Amino acid sequence: MAVGIFDSGLGGLTVLEAVRTRLPELPLVYYGDNAHAPYGVRDAQDVYELTSAAVHYLWDQGCDLVILACNTASAAALRRMQETGVPPGKRVLGVFVPLIEALTERQWGDNSPPREVAVNHVALFATPATVASRAFQRELAFRAIGVDVEAQACGGVVDAIEEGDMILAEALVRSHVDALRRKMPQPQAAVLGCTHYPLVQDVFADALGPDVQVFSQPALVAASLADYLERHPAMAGAGGASRFLTTGDARRVSDRATQFLRRRIAFEAAA
């Protein structure tokens, strides 16, 4: 029993690390669907089916609470899964809401009507599927008024990161920031709406310049999970060791993960 953390591939490790820092005693089961990554170029139905299968797998492994540490999965599947049936005693949460609550200066679960907020020009960097879903704009509209969002679909960045080609990833990030600036010359805030992007956060921050506040998810999601578990302690499970599971080639995925996190990570093949 542990909390499940799901991502299409390696990106969710950025969330896992933040959760580990915030809640060092909490056992975690990380599940990367590397065999089917990237999700960001798939259609919504495809992402929904893959995500739903992965979440059911983690529930079956004894993880009563599963975090979708993937914006693409959250955008395409979270609301639909929550509406169409989560089994009793199980829960699935996404990564959008903690980010939007931070952007709109709201406390967890503050469902008061949308109001004006400090930032009015927001750049969203995300996968093509997340941008196409408009899920970010929808969730934002429930909480804030008068915020202009310009979204940039960052094609290729996730593939480059999954392949470990950080030089290509950096070049692509810079060209996507340029493209965004042509549409919105002076964003006040930038949202890194993909869990892979914190791995190139410095490049985003450098390309955007010092006047743009960069919102990145891992620490926000970890804080929100800590808050949730304080209110629902039973959802943390009853102990057990942390594990790393993948649908891909376990040795290759372990090598990449070790390279990203700079500590030895050993993935097992998901049975």
Ligand code: DGL
């Ligand atoms: N890491 C995922 C996200 O947060 C998507 C990566 C992918 O395209 O698979 O959106």
